[in-house]
Each structure stands twice: as structure tokens, then as C-alpha cells.
Amino acid sequence: MLKKIAIEDLKMGMYITEFCGSWMEHPFWRTRFLLTHAKDLERIQTSSIKAVWIDCDRGLDVDGAVPSVSRDEEDARVASQLEQAAQIGSHLQPASMEEELVRARKILHLSRHAVAEMFSEARMGNAVDMSVAWNVVDQLSHSIARNPIALISLSRLKQADEYTYMHSVAVSAMMMALARELQCSEGMVMEAGVAGLMHDLGKAVIPLEILNKPGKLTDQEFAIMKAHPVKGGEMLRSQGIAEDSITFDVCIHHHEKVDSSGYPDGLTGDRISMLAKMGAVCDVYDAITSNRPYKMGWDPAISIQKMMSWAGGHFDQRIFQAFVKTLGIYPVGSLVRLSSGKLAIVTEQSEGSLLKPIVRTFYSVNRARKISPVVMDLSRPGCDESIIQREDPRDWGLTDVHALCFGDVLND
Ligand SMILES: [Fe+2]
Ligand SMILES: [Fe+2]
Structure with a gap:
């Protein structure tokens, strides 16, 4: 039986199943656990959380009469909450890139900790709390609904040691934006987000x-690494996640390729689900554009160009095209050369055309010197500038393109 109790009645030995209130204010990333440490109790009592749900079958009961609900009633309540969360996405007001970048940065910061904790629990052999995954996806989905590009652009920026967590968050965000582009239902958008996470x-x-090795893996190490989809499937299965669920499917099959050269099952395109194909595209894009311990990530526009050349054998064409439509041919953060000979960084997609984003110029190739930055919308009528080529930041000695693109947001 589950009971909602006031924080003053919480004591050691109780089993917490949910914190009431905003997820952003929770002192823990886990939401279901037996309260065995006095320090944890203190953290909860000093937080802004006013009430929690406890499971009296898995821990101590509360003194005095408190109404209880059955597990079925509780499941129905959680299901309706998730349904509401899925609905919210379709009603959120669009936000400008500038507005959303500020919010996206906070959401990413919180998500990073949640996912890090999820992975560390899993590494210790503990069950992963799926409600945490849904909470993270809920927050990410709101940002994606307001502005799909802001959070995706920021989620590409990672420190080498946080790659695995931030990669999961980035893939989750891209899966949701892609699902929206492909006209999936709001419920499916959320499922795609959880699967990505x-x-x-x-x-x-x-x-x-092996995971964080700063160099090329040996054949033996690579074989161990390639086992991660199957290992992930085993972990999900042991937690009761159905084998016919989207999360299970994407976990097992995100490294399959449509020409059957992928793993673990070497499936042909017609046997790979749409969601697993979406996972493959988002996974590769984030992997090649992110900085790793042993190499700098590729420029986003160069990455799209490379992926285009692999698309026939590697990706599903329709899904890859939808992905390009979502992110742009020159995604945010790409370095480009303009017809006037200026170097510019793409800061935003425009309404007008995938080929004419909004850019910030910062260097004149003709004069071989820095220039005062000017933001220009290449799709604006009368704009006589156009992109003439992609540029590799390494050729220009640029190691921190992010600062040029997001300087104001990253510094505040
Ligand atoms: Fe993977
Ligand atoms: Fe991945």
C-alpha cells in the first residue's frame, strides 16, 4: 500500500516511491529507495519538498491514520501524469533561440546529474529507476517543443569525462526532435526520448x-565494446522492460545498418524498426561531432556531409532526410565561408531555407584578420551574402568554436 505523507512524518526505514513537487527541486535523482542514511533524511527535510509517497509494504509505515492507495490506483495515477506530460508538449509556446538557450542550459545541467547517477547505479548492479528517465525526458521534451535546436546545439558540447551521460541526453533530445519532424504522436515523441536516453x-x-580509453581500441577491446547493445538489453529485461518495447528495441538495435553490416544481428533495412533507424542516425551524429578524449569532434556541417555520403548503406534515407531538415544542412555551430570572403559561425536556423541560416561573422579571409562580429540572416530578402563552403575549424586553428557561437550563454 502507498501513502502520501508530510515531510515531518518521514523517518528512517521508510521506502520512498515519489517526491511530490517539481522534479527540478528534488534533492535526489533516485525517486524510489529505502531511507537508510540519516544524511539523506536531512537532505530531504531541508529541501523545499513538502510531501512524499511511501510504500508501506517495502518499508516502515507511518504512525497514525493516513489514507492509502493500492498499487493499481497508483499505476493509473502515474500513467495519467505521463499522459498529461505528453500533452503539454503540443501546447508549449515556441521560444526564440536566445530565450531557450538559457533554459536549455539549466535543463542539461540537471539532466547530466540524473543520467550520471542512473549509470552509476547500473554500474553497481542496481536497478535503474525508470521514473527518473521519464522525468528527464519530460524536461527535455518541453525544451524541444519550445525550440528544437537550442537544447540539441548545447547538448553537443561535452567534457571528455562526461561523454557517455551527455551523449545519452543528446541522443534523447535529437530522437524527440526527429520524432516530431516525422509527425509522430506526442506519446511516441516521449517514448523516443526515453529510448534515446x-x-x-x-x-x-x-x-x-575501455569505455574512456584515450586512443584506438584493440580488436579484443572493440569486441567487448560491441557487446553493449546486448548487455543493455539484458539489463532492461532483468528490470521487466518488455522485449517488444521501443526502449528495448532501440537499445539492442541502434548499431544496425540498413545494408546489414551493423551489429549485433546484422539486420537488413526492412527488418530494422523506424525507431532503431532513428536511433542510429542520432547516435552517429552525436558521436562524430562530440569531443572525445582522443580526438576533437567534427564540425557539424562537415558531419552532415559525411553522413550524407554514408546514408545509402548506413542509414534509412527518409529518416536521414528528416534529420537534416530538423538540424539543418549547416547545423548550429558549423563554420562556413561566405561569398564576401568572411568566416562565420552558424548560430541559428532561419525560417526561410535550410541553405540560408543565421550566422555571425568574425574573420575576414581577404584581410587575414579578425573583424567585429555581425549577425546576419542569410535568408533575409536583400541579403547578398551566401555560404560558399564549409570550413574545418582545425584548418583555422579554432579550438573553441562553441565560444564563438554561444559565448554569451556559456559565460553568464
Ligand atoms: Fe551504442
Ligand atoms: Fe550511443
Whole structure:
């Protein structure tokens, strides 16, 4: 039986199943656990949380009469909450890039901790709290609904040691934006987000020296690494996640390729689900554009160009095209050369055309010197500038393109 109790009545030995109130204010990323540490009790009591749900069958009961609900009633309540969360996405007001970047940065910060904790629980052999995954996806989905590009653009920026967590968040965000582009229902958008978040769960049991190795993996290490989809599937199965669920499917099959050269099952395109194909595109894009311990990530526009050349054998064409439509041919953060000979960084997609984004110029190639930055919308009528080519930041000695693109947001 589950009971909602005031925080003053919470004591050691109780089993918490949910914190009431905004997820953003929770002192823990786990939401279901037996309260065994006095420090944890203190953290909850000093937080802004006013009430929690406890499970009296798995821990101590509360003194005095408190109404209880059955597990079925509770399941129905959670299901309706999730349904409401899925509905919200379709009603959110669009936000400008500038507005959403500020919010996206906070959401990413919180999500990073949640996913790090999820992976560390999984690494210790503990069950992963799926309600945490849904909460993270709920927050990410709101940002994606307001402005799909802001959060995706920021989620590409990672420190080397946080790659696995932030990669999961980035893939989750891209899966949701892509699902929206493909006209999926709001419920499906959320499912795609959870699947993206959990797709590399199996990496939690890959030895850290292989996972974070600063160099090329040996054949033997690569074989161990390639086991992560199957390992992830085993972990999900042991937690009661159905094998016919989207999360399970994407976890197992995000490394399949439509020409059957992928793993673990070498499936042909017609046997790979749409969601797993979406997972493959988002996974590769984030992997190649992110900085890793052993190499700098590729420029976003160069990455799209490379992926286009692999698309026939690797990706489903229709899904890849929808992905490009979502992110742009020159995604935010790409370095480009303009017809006037200026170098510019793409800061935003325009309404007008995938080929004419909003850019910030910062360098004149002709004069071989920095210039005062000017933001220009290349799709604006009368704009006589156009992109003439993609540029590799490494050729220009640029190691921190992000600062040029998001300087104001990253510094505040
Ligand atoms: Fe993977
Ligand atoms: Fe991945």
C-alpha cells in the first residue's frame, strides 16, 4: 500500500516511491529507495519538498491514520501524469533561440546529474529507476517543443569525462526532435526520448578503461565494446522492460545498418524498426561531432556531409532526410565561408531555407584578420551574402568554436 505523507512524518526505514513537487527541486535523482542514511533524511527535510509517497509494504509505515492507495490506483495515477506530460508538449509556446538557450542550459545541467547517477547505479548492479528517465525526458521534451535546436546545439558540447551521460541526453533530445519532424504522436515523441536516453545503458557494464580509453581500441577491446547493445538489453529485461518495447528495441538495435553490416544481428533495412533507424542516425551524429578524449569532434556541417555520403548503406534515407531538415544542412555551430570572403559561425536556423541560416561573422579571409562580429540572416530578402563552403575549424586553428557561437550563454 502507498501513502502520501508530510515531510515531518518521514523517518528512517521508510521506502520512498515519489517526491511530490517539481522534479527540478528534488534533492535526489533516485525517486524510489529505502531511507537508510540519516544524511539523506536531512537532505530531504531541508529541501523545499513538502510531501512524499511511501510504500508501506517495502518499508516502515507511518504512525497514525493516513489514507492509502493500492498499487493499481497508483499505476493509473502515474500513467495519467505521463499522459498529461505528453500533452503539454503540443501546447508549449515556441521560444526564440536566445530565450531557450538559457533554459536549455539549466535543463542539461540537471539532466547530466540524473543520467550520471542512473549509470552509476547500473554500474553497481542496481536497478535503474525508470521514473527518473521519464522525468528527464519530460524536461527535455518541453525544451524541444519550445525550440528544437537550442537544447540539441548545447547538448553537443561535452567534457571528455562526461561523454557517455551527455551523449545519452543528446541522443534523447535529437530522437524527440526527429520524432516530431516525422509527425509522430506526442506519446511516441516521449517514448523516443526515453529510448534515446537508455540506448547505451549497456555501456554501464563496460570496463571504464575501455569505455574512456584515450586512443584506438584493440580488436579484443572493440569486441567487448560491441557487446553493449546486448548487455543493455539484458539489463532492461532483468528490470521487466518488455522485449517488444521501443526502449528495448532501440537499445539492442541502434548499431544496425540498413545494408546489414551493423551489429549485433546484422539486420537488413526492412527488418530494422523506424525507431532503431532513428536511433542510429542520432547516435552517429552525436558521436562524430562530440569531443572525445582522443580526438576533437567534427564540425557539424562537415558531419552532415559525411553522413550524407554514408546514408545509402548506413542509414534509412527518409529518416536521414528528416534529420537534416530538423538540424539543418549547416547545423548550429558549423563554420562556413561566405561569398564576401568572411568566416562565420552558424548560430541559428532561419525560417526561410535550410541553405540560408543565421550566422555571425568574425574573420575576414581577404584581410587575414579578425573583424567585429555581425549577425546576419542569410535568408533575409536583400541579403547578398551566401555560404560558399564549409570550413574545418582545425584548418583555422579554432579550438573553441562553441565560444564563438554561444559565448554569451556559456559565460553568464
Ligand atoms: Fe551504442
Ligand atoms: Fe550511443
